[in-house]
Every structure is written in C-alpha cells, then in structure tokens.
Amino acid sequence: MxxxxxxxxxxxxxxxxxxxxxxxxxxxxxxxxxxxxxxxxxPVQEVRKAFDQALLSNPKVLQYGETEGVPALREQLTVRMKVKGIYRDPEHVLVTSGSQQAIDLFARVMFNPGDIILTENPTYLAALQVFQSYEVNIVPVDSDEDGMVQGDLEEKIQRLKPKCIYVVPTYSNPGGKVWSLERRKQLLKLAKKYHTIIFEDDPYGDIQFDQSENIPPLASMDDNKYVVYTSTFSKTVVPALRTGWIAGPYQIIRMMAQAKQATDLHTNSLSQHALIHLMREFDLDxxxxxxxxxxxxxxxxxxxxxxxxxxxxxxxxxxxxxxxxxxxxxxxxxxxxxxxxxxxxxxxxxxxxxxxxxxxxxxxxxxxxxxxxxxxxxxxxxxxxxxxxxxxxxx
Amino acid sequence: MxxxxxxxxxxxxxxxxxxxxxxxxxxxxxxxxxxxxxxxxxPVQEVRKAFDQALLSNPKVLQYGETEGVPALREQLTVRMKVKGIYRDPEHVLVTSGSQQAIDLFARVMFNPGDIILTENPTYLAALQVFQSYEVNIVPVDSDEDGMVQGDLEEKIQRLKPKCIYVVPTYSNPGGKVWSLERRKQLLKLAKKYHTIIFEDDPYGDIQFDQSENIPPLASMDDNKYVVYTSTFSKTVVPALRTGWIAGPYQIIRMMAQAKQATDLHTNSLSQHALIHLMREFDLDxxxxxxxxxxxxxxxxxxxxxxxxxxxxxxxxxxxxxxxxxxxxxxxxxxxxxxxxxxxxxxxxxxxxxxxxxxxxxxxxxxxxxxxxxxxxxxxxxxxxxxxxxxxxxx
Incomplete structure (x- = not known):
C-alpha cells in the first residue's frame, strides 16, 4: 500500500x-x-547513586510530572546559569528532552512556513533539519573566525526581517569556533534595534580549553527579552538521559510548554530527579x-x-x-x-x-x-x- | 516586547x-x-533493581542511542505484542517518549492542514490537542456502547475521504467503553475497502477487569497495512519513564523515525535499558x-x-x-x-x-x-x- x-x-x-x-x-x-x-x-557510579537516591526518596518520582519540568531542577538550573551571568527565574526555564527538543519546540511555536531564519554557515546540521521541517527559508549570514560579519548581518535583518537568528556562538558545531566579545555585542545591539529574537544554542560552552578565557553567553548580556538560551547535560553528564533546558522570555517559555504538553507531556522525571541529586552531591564542576x-x-x-x-x-x-x-x-x-x-x-x-x-x-x-x-x-x-x-x- | x-x-x-x-x-x-x-x-524496588543492573552492565547505556529505540527493547516489545496476536518485526516498531509522542509524530508525518480525521466523540483530549495543532479538521463519528456506528462511519469515509480514523477501542478515555468484536471487524473492513489508516491508541488494554473476556486489538486482525498501534508502559509500569511505542507499516515507522530524529534524537536510553532488565526478570504479567x-x-x-x-x-x-x-x-x-x-x-x-x-x-x-x-x-x-x-x- x-x-x-x-x-x-x-x-x-x-x-x-x-x-x-x-x-x-x-x-x-x-x-x-x-x-x-x-x-x-x-560518571557512571555517581549516576547510579543519584538514581538510587531518587528511587529511594519517594514513589512520586515515578509518577506523571509537570510539563515545565521538576521545580527543584528548574531552580538548580537557574543557579548554574547565574554562574555564567545569566539571571533567570525558574518560570523562565523549561526542561526539555535534550536541547534538540528545545530547538524543535521553539520552531513549533514561532515559525510559519516561509518565515526567514538567519544562521551561520556552516551550522548545526540537526537545527537545519528542524527548521526545514517547518518549511521556513534559512538564509546564511557571512561569517569569519569571530562570528557573523556585522555588515551582511544588518543588511539581511533590514531587508529580510527574519523571525529569528540562530547561532552556536561558543565552540560551534561543526566549525569549532568561538565568537569574539565584540561580535556578540554587535549581534545583540542589532537584535534590539530591529526587535529580532536570537536563539543561542550552547551545548558546548562548558567544554572550554583555556580556562582564563572569559566568553560571556549572549543571554548574559540580555535582559531576558531578545535571547532564548538552550543547553544540555548531554555533553557534561551523559547523553542517554535526554535532559536539556531552555531559558527565555516567559511568554515564549509558556507557549513552548503548551506545545510540549501535546508532544510528550513531560520529560522523563526520574532522570530529572536523579539529576537533582547528582547536582547536589556530585562535584559536577x-x-x-x-x-x-x-x-x-x-x-x-x-x-x-x-x-x-x-x-x-x-x-x-x-x-x-x-x-x-x-x-x-x-x-x-x-x-x-x-x-x-x-x-x-x-x-x-x-x-x-x-x-x-x-x-x-x-x-x-x-x-x-x-x-x-x-x-x-x-x-x-x-x-x-x-x-x-x-x-x-x-x- | x-x-x-x-x-x-x-x-x-x-x-x-x-x-x-x-x-x-x-x-x-x-x-x-x-x-x-x-x-x-x-514496583519501585524492581525498577530500582532494573536501573542498577542497566547501569552496572556497560557505560554505553548512557551514550547516545539509536533513534528507533534500543534493539533489544524493540525485540521484547514484539514478543509482548505477539501474546495479543499482533505479529510485527522489530523494524516495524519505534520506541517513543510516551505514547503521546507516538500520536504527535504520526500526525507530523501524515497530516496536512485541512486533512480530515475521524474520531469517536468524546475522545482522548490530548489527541485532539495534537491534531488541532496540525490544523486538521476533526470530524466525529456517531458512536454507541459498542463503538462507531457502521452507517455513519461508512458515509463519512466515502464522503470525506479521511486521512485517518483515530480510535481508543479498548477501555477508552474518557468513556471507559470497549468496542465489540463485530464493530472492530466492521471498522477494519471499511479501512481496507477505502484504503484508510486506523490509528489504534491502546494505553489501557492491559487493565482488563474480566479476564475471561477476549478482546483482540484491531492490529491483531490486520496484516500490518491499515492499522498503526500504540501502547505504553505508563499505566502498567510507571509513567515517569515516558516510554511508549508504536508499531505499524515500515514506511510509516521509518518516516516517523526521521521526524523523531529532529524532535528529540531518541528516547531516554537508560530507561529503555532498565525496561529491558525489568521485562526479563520481573513478573510484569x-x-x-x-x-x-x-x-x-x-x-x-x-x-x-x-x-x-x-x-x-x-x-x-x-x-x-x-x-x-x-x-x-x-x-x-x-x-x-x-x-x-x-x-x-x-x-x-x-x-x-x-x-x-x-x-x-x-x-x-x-x-x-x-x-x-x-x-x-x-x-x-x-x-x-x-x-x-x-x-x-x-x-
């Protein structure tokens, strides 16, 4: 058939x-x-201990949970982000099934067919796949070693009125590069000037080789208006738990939570509870x-x-x-x-x-x-x- | 803003x-x-044991996994379905983040805006929410205690050429009712006659009060052509693991796996490995x-x-x-x-x-x-x- x-x-x-x-x-x-x-x-033994602690704590960790994520985990995520200069409240945070789902849910609530999305080129393959599935037009911006080139970026924002600018500014996939502070500031300035949302995808920010280098995330320079920020435990703890998060303006996070409810109700909550224990008792840093x-x-x-x-x-x-x-x-x-x-x-x-x-x-x-x-x-x-x-x- | x-x-x-x-x-x-x-x-202690066994087995259980699901789990699911008379190969099975995601992914690969979907009325609320988000037209079919009424069903299939008939035929939510064998056969006959896909949502089939009653799932009467069948561990084991599955024609399952790859890469694989241990060593039945x-x-x-x-x-x-x-x-x-x-x-x-x-x-x-x-x-x-x-x- x-x-x-x-x-x-x-x-x-x-x-x-x-x-x-x-x-x-x-x-x-x-x-x-x-x-x-x-x-x-x-950290297999520590993950094992964390799951054991979660399972011993209360059978409710195995019950249906809140779509937005386990409150104590959202709380801890705000603390971790604060260290990077990103000040957000727990209600600005949505726990997702990996940061891949954060990209998908964002696209789902934001993009109409034909919308313009600006990206670096090359950029994260699986983000391109998500965007394409929503039938948007992806337009690459000229980039060099330091990030998107200001002139081309502003011209394209002005002319194309993009719905969003998608970037992986810190140790990008596939380029492995990191945006300079100046380019970061320029991007934010343009986002504010033209009221454009930046999607900052930051799965690799913690894997930093020169520890003296200080690279502030875009989200740390924004007043929770123009930047949505996503990260994940897949690179720093383990990928199998499929636990990531997204932080951004309340209106967007709330809409994404509604979309998530229809998509998978909520992210595996036993894993969320285990991560709470892991972050409390394990020296993650x-x-x-x-x-x-x-x-x-x-x-x-x-x-x-x-x-x-x-x-x-x-x-x-x-x-x-x-x-x-x-x-x-x-x-x-x-x-x-x-x-x-x-x-x-x-x-x-x-x-x-x-x-x-x-x-x-x-x-x-x-x-x-x-x-x-x-x-x-x-x-x-x-x-x-x-x-x-x-x-x-x-x- | x-x-x-x-x-x-x-x-x-x-x-x-x-x-x-x-x-x-x-x-x-x-x-x-x-x-x-x-x-x-x-079964908290058994779940605890199963996670412990999974975590002791191999650190690879914490690595990225296959989008389709852990092969050994898909294998075990075919064995469980066989007991209900549903004969499917592992490649006809996709592990999903709860059966809610099965509904969403199916809608994502099958439905265009304006498509017609036939349902019972009332029916599962969160399925309606998914369908609505894909901007389809949901048309209810007259139903009584035994299922959809044949006359109205055939008239609507003929006239509206629906993309899919969504049913919860066994202990439905919210109605609590169960379709008669005759109505099941009639539905399948019409699906074959008019080449229409049936989505059989079966989260409650195992929660059967009269154990002498024999109610074959629609999928057991189909040659893997017209019925896609979804179920979940949420009601029989625990909901928190968000692990469900869908079985159906290979073309549809493959397309859904592609969509899933962009959506969340794969379902939490530690939980999948724990479920493998649980199903092997715990008397789930x-x-x-x-x-x-x-x-x-x-x-x-x-x-x-x-x-x-x-x-x-x-x-x-x-x-x-x-x-x-x-x-x-x-x-x-x-x-x-x-x-x-x-x-x-x-x-x-x-x-x-x-x-x-x-x-x-x-x-x-x-x-x-x-x-x-x-x-x-x-x-x-x-x-x-x-x-x-x-x-x-x-x-």
Missing part, C-alpha cells in the same frame, strides 16, 4: 551523521564521525574540569598529527573548546568521495556538505576528538593523513 | 485536565480528576494482574456509592477496564460550574466538555478511580454525591 504523507516530510531527511554512524559502528573503523562524548569518562583536560589533550594529539604532515593539503583553526575540528581541503577534493576511501582505510569522519545551508563547500570535513582515546586518535589520524595525501596525489 | 508566534499556536490550548490538576494538588481535595495510576502500587484486581476493586467502590444514591441524577455504564467512569447528568447541569462547588466540598473531577470534538455535552464528567485508595474513594464519592444531589435540587 502507498501511504499519503504530509507535505512537510519532503523537507525531512535522515541525518548523514547518523546514517554514517550506523556503518562505522561495525568492524575496525576508528570513527571521528559522531558527536559523542567518551563513555569511559561518564570538578568533573567538567576533568573533561576539559581530557578533551583538550585529545584535540592536541589530533592537531599534532596534522602539524607533522608538512605537505598535508589541509587548513584548519585550532579549536578553543567543544568537540570538533573543522578542516578544509583543496577545492578539487570532494570529501564525500574521500569518506569511502577513508572507511576502507579504517577511519571515518563527517563530510562538511550537510552542515551548509545552500551551496556546500564539498571540500570540508568535521572530525570529532572526544570519543576516541589518545592512542586511537593517533592510529586513526595516521590512517586519515594517508588517505588525505593520496587524494592530493590523485588530483 | 510582543512576540510574533506561529499561526499554529492559535490551535493550541493548555489541557483543562492539567490546569485543574495544578489546583487540586493543594489542600484536602480528593481528586478523581487526573488520569494517574496509583504510585503506591508502583503478575504485576498487571495485581493492578487489574486493585483497580477493579476501586471501580466497584465508586460504583457502589453511585448505586446507593437512589435518586442520584446520573447515568453511567460500568467500565470493563481502564481507569475511568464516564457520567452523564441531567442536561440542565453544567459540570464545569459543578466542579467549583465540588472543589469547595473537597472533591474534584474533570468536566466532560473538553473531550468533545465540537458541541460538547456540558452535563458530562469523567472520574478516575485508580489514583485514590478505596477509603479515599468512599470519602470523596460521598462528597461528590452531596454536590450532585444539591445540583438537582437547585435546578
């Missing part, structure tokens, strides 16, 4: 990243493809410092091997945090084709193309450095360098 | 049930309003038998008090399973007004109006009998009967 699907499915596509993951999970391939944290660094150190070391191993390959036909900027290396190869190289050769040689990456809004740079690729241990990174990178060198020979 | 929301938010409304829940959670009100199972009957007995006893306490009130101005049918009593009062009574009096008298219910597609029967109400213990039910029902009697006096 042929089924008549909704028109919006024409705008949906399976994530290239996830499809590749399925392939590389088999055999002896060292994968730099996914965006996975390292499960060997998970100490754990985050451990992660920063481990991931920085791995990034340096990756960088080291690139730097040793003297004639290697690549360009990159050293990531200051996060989980990704973004690499450009000569324009004649198509990294999607290169991936096949790489997988045959026992290493995987993600081609850069799907991260682009429109015409992709086919010569780019993304490498994740958090999921493999240093020795594996060395082995995998040697395999990759070999494939990269061959690609330049065959040009 | 005024925010420009999407047009679809005009079709969203907060659930009356949840708004009332917020009020009655305070003070000495005995609530028959929610649709909550009894947390005192939760024994536990379900305990629930059936306890809930039946409570239903009978409720019924007993209604039956004692000789001149009580109400009509109802004894529920054969599920969690709800559906009550009609004289047409002059408005149960929304009555609720205020009831809450003042220390008891709460849900007015029936929001469960209706169009013109509501304002004289109806829904009572939940699973969340309060027998003695509480007695006390609460006495308070309710008092208010009901006064309402008939003041007419």
């Amino acid at each position: 042929k089924y008549g699907f909704a028109k919006r499915v024409n705008h949906m596509q399976s994530s290239a990243v996830r499809d590749i993951l399925k392939v590389v999970n088999k055999g002896d391939v060292i994968s730099f493809a996914g965006g996975l944290p390292d499960e060997k660094l998970f 100490g754990h985050i410092r451990t992660l920063r150190q481990a991931y920085k070391e791995r990034m340096l191993v990756m960088k080291g091997i690139f730097d040793k390959g003297e004639d290697l036909p690549i360009q990159y900027t050293e990531p200051k945090g996060g989980m990704f290396f973004w690499v450009s190869m000569p324009e004649s190289v198509n990294t999607t084709a290169l991936l096949n050769e790489a997988v045959e040689n026992g290493v995987a990456f993600v081609p850069g193309a799907p991260f682009y809004v429109n015409t992709p740079a086919q010569n780019t690729l993304r490498l994740n450095f958090t999921n493999a241990e240093p020795e594996e990174i060395e082995t995998g990178m040697k395999r990759l360098v070999e494939v990269m060198n061959q690609s330049s020979v065959s040009m | 005024k925010y420009g929301f999407a047009k679809r938010v005009n079709h969203m409304q907060s659930s009356a049930v949840r708004d009332i829940l917020k009020v009655v959670n305070k003070g000495d009100v005995i609530s028959f309003a929610g649709g909550l199972p009894d947390e005192k009957l939760f 024994g536990h379900i038998r305990t629930l059936r007995q306890a809930y039946k006893e409570r239903m009978l306490v409720m019924k007993g008090i209604f039956d004692k009130g000789e001149d009580l101005p109400i009509q109802y049918t004894e529920p054969k399973g599920g969690m709800f009593f559906w009550v009609s009062m004289p047409e002059s009574v408005n149960t929304t007004a009555l609720l205020n009096e009831a809450v003042e008298n220390g008891v709460a219910f849900v007015p029936g109006a929001p469960f209706y597609v169009n013109t509501p029967a304002q004289n109806t109400l829904r009572l939940n009998f699973t969340n309060a213990e027998p003695e509480e039910i007695e006390t609460g029902m006495k308070r309710l009967v008092e208010v009901m009697n006064q309402s008939s006096v003041s007419m």
Whole structure:
C-alpha cells in the first residue's frame, strides 16, 4: 500500500551523521564521525547513586510530572546559569528532552512556513533539519573566525526581517569556533534595534580549553527579552538521559510548554530527579574540569598529527573548546568521495556538505576528538593523513 | 516586547485536565480528576533493581542511542505484542517518549492542514490537542456502547475521504467503553475497502477487569497495512519513564523515525535499558494482574456509592477496564460550574466538555478511580454525591 504523507516530510531527511554512524559502528573503523562524548569518562557510579537516591526518596518520582519540568531542577538550573551571568527565574526555564527538543519546540511555536531564519554557515546540521521541517527559508549570514560579519548581518535583518537568528556562538558545531566579545555585542545591539529574537544554542560552552578565557553567553548580556538560551547535560553528564533546558522570555517559555504538553507531556522525571541529586552531591564542576583536560589533550594529539604532515593539503583553526575540528581541503577534493576511501582505510569522519545551508563547500570535513582515546586518535589520524595525501596525489 | 508566534499556536490550548490538576494538588481535595495510576502500587524496588543492573552492565547505556529505540527493547516489545496476536518485526516498531509522542509524530508525518480525521466523540483530549495543532479538521463519528456506528462511519469515509480514523477501542478515555468484536471487524473492513489508516491508541488494554473476556486489538486482525498501534508502559509500569511505542507499516515507522530524529534524537536510553532488565526478570504479567484486581476493586467502590444514591441524577455504564467512569447528568447541569462547588466540598473531577470534538455535552464528567485508595474513594464519592444531589435540587 502507498501511504499519503504530509507535505512537510519532503523537507525531512535522515541525518548523514547518523546514517554514517550506523556503518562505522561495525568492524575496525576508528570513527571521528559522531558527536559523542567518551563513555569511559561518564560518571557512571555517581549516576547510579543519584538514581538510587531518587528511587529511594519517594514513589512520586515515578509518577506523571509537570510539563515545565521538576521545580527543584528548574531552580538548580537557574543557579548554574547565574554562574555564567545569566539571571533567570525558574518560570523562565523549561526542561526539555535534550536541547534538540528545545530547538524543535521553539520552531513549533514561532515559525510559519516561509518565515526567514538567519544562521551561520556552516551550522548545526540537526537545527537545519528542524527548521526545514517547518518549511521556513534559512538564509546564511557571512561569517569569519569571530562570528557573523556585522555588515551582511544588518543588511539581511533590514531587508529580510527574519523571525529569528540562530547561532552556536561558543565552540560551534561543526566549525569549532568561538565568537569574539565584540561580535556578540554587535549581534545583540542589532537584535534590539530591529526587535529580532536570537536563539543561542550552547551545548558546548562548558567544554572550554583555556580556562582564563572569559566568553560571556549572549543571554548574559540580555535582559531576558531578545535571547532564548538552550543547553544540555548531554555533553557534561551523559547523553542517554535526554535532559536539556531552555531559558527565555516567559511568554515564549509558556507557549513552548503548551506545545510540549501535546508532544510528550513531560520529560522523563526520574532522570530529572536523579539529576537533582547528582547536582547536589556530585562535584559536577570538578568533573567538567576533568573533561576539559581530557578533551583538550585529545584535540592536541589530533592537531599534532596534522602539524607533522608538512605537505598535508589541509587548513584548519585550532579549536578553543567543544568537540570538533573543522578542516578544509583543496577545492578539487570532494570529501564525500574521500569518506569511502577513508572507511576502507579504517577511519571515518563527517563530510562538511550537510552542515551548509545552500551551496556546500564539498571540500570540508568535521572530525570529532572526544570519543576516541589518545592512542586511537593517533592510529586513526595516521590512517586519515594517508588517505588525505593520496587524494592530493590523485588530483 | 510582543512576540510574533506561529499561526499554529492559535490551535493550541493548555489541557483543562492539567490546569485543574495544578489546583487540586493543594489542600484536602480528593481528586478523581487526573488520569494517574496509583504510585503506591508502583514496583519501585524492581525498577530500582532494573536501573542498577542497566547501569552496572556497560557505560554505553548512557551514550547516545539509536533513534528507533534500543534493539533489544524493540525485540521484547514484539514478543509482548505477539501474546495479543499482533505479529510485527522489530523494524516495524519505534520506541517513543510516551505514547503521546507516538500520536504527535504520526500526525507530523501524515497530516496536512485541512486533512480530515475521524474520531469517536468524546475522545482522548490530548489527541485532539495534537491534531488541532496540525490544523486538521476533526470530524466525529456517531458512536454507541459498542463503538462507531457502521452507517455513519461508512458515509463519512466515502464522503470525506479521511486521512485517518483515530480510535481508543479498548477501555477508552474518557468513556471507559470497549468496542465489540463485530464493530472492530466492521471498522477494519471499511479501512481496507477505502484504503484508510486506523490509528489504534491502546494505553489501557492491559487493565482488563474480566479476564475471561477476549478482546483482540484491531492490529491483531490486520496484516500490518491499515492499522498503526500504540501502547505504553505508563499505566502498567510507571509513567515517569515516558516510554511508549508504536508499531505499524515500515514506511510509516521509518518516516516517523526521521521526524523523531529532529524532535528529540531518541528516547531516554537508560530507561529503555532498565525496561529491558525489568521485562526479563520481573513478573510484569503478575504485576498487571495485581493492578487489574486493585483497580477493579476501586471501580466497584465508586460504583457502589453511585448505586446507593437512589435518586442520584446520573447515568453511567460500568467500565470493563481502564481507569475511568464516564457520567452523564441531567442536561440542565453544567459540570464545569459543578466542579467549583465540588472543589469547595473537597472533591474534584474533570468536566466532560473538553473531550468533545465540537458541541460538547456540558452535563458530562469523567472520574478516575485508580489514583485514590478505596477509603479515599468512599470519602470523596460521598462528597461528590452531596454536590450532585444539591445540583438537582437547585435546578
């Protein structure tokens, strides 16, 4: 039987990243493809203790819960955000099933078909997928190392009157870059001038390699009017709990909570209660410092091997945090084709193309450095360098 | 600042049930309003053990997982469905964040604005909310005690060419009724004749009071072509884990998995792994038998008090399973007004109006009998009967 699907499915596509993951999970391939944290660094015993405490506390932790999230968790989230200079009340916070759901619910309550959304380019693939499923027009803004370029940004805001500007300003996925303070201020100024909402997606902000660097989130410079801010426990605690949050103006948060009620009633509340215990009794900040150190070391191993390959036909900027290396190869190289050769040689990456809004740079690729241990990174990178060198020979 | 929301938010409304829940959670009100199972009957120690086993097994249970769900859980779900006569392969199953998400994802991939959806009337409130948010036209079909009336159903299918027929055929919410075998067969015959998809929502099927009664799910009579079937662990294990599933034709399940990827990546996988352990080592069917007995006893306490009130101005049918009593009062009574009096008298219910597609029967109400213990039910029902009697006096 042929089924008549909704028109919006024409705008949906399976994530290239996830499809590749399925392939590389088999055999002896060292994968730099996914965006996975390292499960060997998970605080398993502490998570176990936290679940045990939650389950011993009261059977009500297993009952239906409030759509907005468990009140004590929302309270604790405001405390964590305060440390970053983001002052919000618990009623400005909605707990979501991962920050991916925050993006989806925001799109759901804000976007009409045909609305304009401004983004960086390349940008977070799965945000593009959400936006496309709501049939909006995504328009990329010129960006450089420091963030969106002011001139192009203002011109596009003026001319296109976007519904929203979506940014991952701190250790972006896939670019690994961080916006300068000046560009942050400029963006906020323009948002205020033209009454445009900024969606600040901040899953990686805690994975900061230079601890003396002070990069205030956009939300910390806003009076809870123009910035909605989302983050997650997926990178700093564990991904499996699918617990993220979004903070923003009350009207928007309330509307998103209504949408969430129809979508999944509420986020897994046992996990929320366990996170409350974990945040109270576990040195989460100490754990985050451990992660920063481990991931920085791995990034340096990756960088080291690139730097040793003297004639290697690549360009990159050293990531200051996060989980990704973004690499450009000569324009004649198509990294999607290169991936096949790489997988045959026992290493995987993600081609850069799907991260682009429109015409992709086919010569780019993304490498994740958090999921493999240093020795594996060395082995995998040697395999990759070999494939990269061959690609330049065959040009 | 005024925010420009999407047009679809005009079709969203907060659930009356949840708004009332917020009020009655305070003070000495005995609530028959929610649709909550009894947390005192939760298998807390077994859930605790299952989480512990999952967390001791492998740190990968805390890593990102597959959008479709943990393979071993999908496998186990096919085994559970087989007992009900529903033969499906694991690839026909998608694990969802509660069965609420199954309804939402199905609507997302199937419905265009203006599509026609046929439903019973009254029907599950939160399904109506989902459908409305996709801007479809919901058309009720005449129903009696045994299910949708064949003549009206066929006329509407022929004339309106609905995209889908949504039904809760077994111990429905709010009606508490169960479709006869004949009506089930008729519905399937029409679905096949007119190539129409049936969405069978079955959260309550396991809560069956007469264990000799054999009520096959619609999905068991279908060759995986016309019926998508959803159920959940929320009523039989615990709601907090937000784990449900949907089984249906591969094309639809695959498309829903793509939509789910953009929505929340995947359902909490630690909970999925814990459920795998729970289903393997815990006598879930024994536990379900305990629930059936306890809930039946409570239903009978409720019924007993209604039956004692000789001149009580109400009509109802004894529920054969599920969690709800559906009550009609004289047409002059408005149960929304009555609720205020009831809450003042220390008891709460849900007015029936929001469960209706169009013109509501304002004289109806829904009572939940699973969340309060027998003695509480007695006390609460006495308070309710008092208010009901006064309402008939003041007419």
